[in-house]
Amino acid sequence: MRRDPQAVFAARMHPGARWLPFDQLKPLIDDDRLGWIRRSDLADEALEIFLGLDDGMPRFAAAMSAEGLDGEARDVRAAAMTLSPADAAIAAHGRSLVDWHQRHGFCANCGAMTALAKAGYARSCGGCGAEHFPRTDPVVIMLALDGDRCLLGRQPQFPKGFMSALAGFVEPGESIDEAVRRELHEEAGIRIGRVAHVASQPWPFPSSLMIGAFAEAETTEIRLDDDELEEARWFTKDEIHAVFAGNGPVNAPPPMAIAWTLLRTWADN
Amino acid sequence: MRRDPQAVFAARMHPGARWLPFDQLKPLIDDDRLGWIRRSDLADEALEIFLGLDDGMPRFAAAMSAEGLDGEARDVRAAAMTLSPADAAIAAHGRSLVDWHQRHGFCANCGAMTALAKAGYARSCGGCGAEHFPRTDPVVIMLALDGDRCLLGRQPQFPKGFMSALAGFVEPGESIDEAVRRELHEEAGIRIGRVAHVASQPWPFPSSLMIGAFAEAETTEIRLDDDELEEARWFTKDEIHAVFAGNGPVNAPPPMAIAWTLLRTWADN
Numbered sequence: 234m235r236r237d238p239q240a241v242f243a244a245r246m247h248p249g250a251r252w253l254p255f256d257q258l259k260p261l262i263d264d265d266r267l268g269w270i271r272r273s274d275l276a277d278e279a280l281e282i283f284l285g286l287d288d289g290m291p292r293f294a295a296a297m298s299a300e301g302l303d304g305e306a307r308d309v310r311a312a313a314m315t316l317s318p319a320d321a322a323i324a325a326h327g328r329s330l331v332d333w334h335q336r337h338g339f340c341a342n343c344g345a346m347t348a349l350a351k352a353g354y355a356r357s358c359g360g361c362g363a364e365h366f367p368r369t370d371p372v373v374i375m376l377a378l379d380g381d382r383c384l385l386g387r388q389p390q391f392p393k394g395f396m397s398a399l400a401g402f403v404e405p406g407e408s409i410d411e412a413v414r415r416e417l418h419e420e421a422g423i424r425i426g427r428v429a430h431v432a433s434q435p436w437p438f439p440s441s442l443m444i445g446a447f448a449e450a451e452t453t454e455i456r457l458d459d460d461e462l463e464e465a466r467w468f469t470k471d472e473i474h475a476v477f478a479g480n481g482p483v484n485a486p487p488p489m490a491i492a493w494t495l496l497r498t499w500a501d502n
Numbered sequence: 503m504r505r506d507p508q509a510v511f512a513a514r515m516h517p518g519a520r521w522l523p524f525d526q527l528k529p530l531i532d533d534d535r536l537g538w539i540r541r542s543d544l545a546d547e548a549l550e551i552f553l554g555l556d557d558g559m560p561r562f563a564a565a566m567s568a569e570g571l572d573g574e575a576r577d578v579r580a581a582a583m584t585l586s587p588a589d590a591a592i593a594a595h596g597r598s599l600v601d602w603h604q605r606h607g608f609c610a611n612c613g614a615m616t617a618l619a620k621a622g623y624a625r626s627c628g629g630c631g632a633e634h635f636p637r638t639d640p641v642v643i644m645l646a647l648d649g650d651r652c653l654l655g656r657q658p659q660f661p662k663g664f665m666s667a668l669a670g671f672v673e674p675g676e677s678i679d680e681a682v683r684r685e686l687h688e689e690a691g692i693r694i695g696r697v698a699h700v701a702s703q704p705w706p707f708p709s710s711l712m713i714g715a716f717a718e719a720e721t722t723e724i725r726l727d728d729d730e731l732e733e734a735r736w737f738t739k740d741e742i743h744a745v746f747a748g749n750g751p752v753n754a755p756p757p758m759a760i761a762w763t764l765l766r767t768w769a770d771n
């Protein structure tokens with residue numbers, strides 16, 4: 234539908250069409266649910282992005298002030314704790330696209346102004362005609378494994394008492410496995426053998442695709458890159474079970490994080 | 503090293519330092535090897551990107567004219583047939599970074615001019631101070647499987663007689679598995695159950711990360727999206743064996759393509 238301007242125009246006119254306002258990137262939340270509004274409440278100057286159909290009903294994100302509307306504009310990550318998983322995913326996805334539009338008003342190729350295109354899934358340049366698409370940055374997040382032990386680390390900005398799987402951006406020219414090996418070597422000095430893909434999930438803060446993996450450690454001595462990590466150490470399965478039970482030596486990542494899936498999958502097997 | 507301007511300056515002065523010229527994105531090739539040059543042959547105005555260390559010797563890409571140098575500037579994909587796999591990967595990676603710099607002279611956020619930073623792994627804006635990094639676009643490429651049969655398709659721009667695994671960009675807000683399911687449903691009308699990750703590889707034309715997967719088909723009736731594919735059909739394992747033997751009904755993807763790995767892995771198991 235996004236490629237068809239007439240279909241998107243018709244979708245906007247559909248009586249079941251709804252818009253989710255994003256005010257300063259914060260979605261409107263009303264009583265722990267998304268604050269969808271009707272066309273009559275849409276601000277004239279709102280930037281609109283087509284999100285898709287929900288049971289045949291068109292859904293849009295709208296960058297606009299939430300003043301005077303029912304509910305409250307709330308930070309997506311804080312709201313994710315109380316929204317349903319489906320609503321949290323919509324809020325995060327909409328926020329990511331609105332953010333991208335607001336930071337891509339100009340063409341990287343020629344510097345001219347760009348305009349929203351393809352119902353919000355592209356911007357086109359008025360100068361050189363280049364088309365720009367939202368980026369999705371692949372990130373590897375991996376649990377280095379040494380038999381009954383797994384490696385967790387602490388970035389300086391983590392909350393106190395919290396450790397998680399190591400992670401880093403896939404760089405141009407790398408495969409996923411190469412990125413896993415490079416990151417564990419750079420950040421913790423660990424050499425890795427086999428890499429196994431576990432799962433992936435979008436993490437739209439602002440636009441990551443988290444790719445979770447297990448990585449077999451061939452060495453275990455930790456050499457920290459102080460710029461990236463302030464601590465890293467090996468944890469036994471018993472310690473991780475204790476972490477999940479709430480009485481471990483550190484705090485576990487929240488269930489919405491893929492690091493949780495990695496730890497849970499490993500600890501339960 | 504890229505974060506340390508003094509280290510990169512020292513690397514440039516290293517007697518073993520070499521530069522690979524890219525003329526109009528074409529690397530210098532001399533007698534089926536990369537045409538590395540010394541600093542004395544480097545053009546004054548060359549855009550330089552630090553690629554890394556080869557056995558302790560610094561290596562750079564240099565966007566500059568190749569006129570007067572030994573060898574010939576050649577298209578990366580054509581040259582990949584005769585270069586060693588390691589050299590082909592360096593040429594493709596360098597081309598991808600040069601291309602990105604040349605198309606990102608301006609800041610998407612404010613429209614001001616940007617300058618090369620971090621030894622070529624970033625550009626920074628002289629106006630608003632935003633930092634921009636090369637993008638890596640995750641692409642799923644997958645073999646839908648129905649027992650003894652796999653699905654191949656033909657994009658309109660493919661060479662005659664050539665079919666391959668279906669593929670498409672991972673969109674913002676999706677996981678890898680969701681992208682696999684969406685693409686196969688949109689392009690061929692096939693419903694997918696389980697998805698299994700097989701392998702990944704960079705495909706820097708201009709900047710893709712190809713993520714290869716097997717996808718269990720739950721339906722087999724093909725409904726083509728004419729905008730994307732001009733043909734798609736199921737092939738038996740016997741047919742794929744014949745394709746690899748050079749007497750099949752279509753031509754196989756080249757061994758450097760991940761589609762080859764997918765087909766080979768499936769057919770040999």
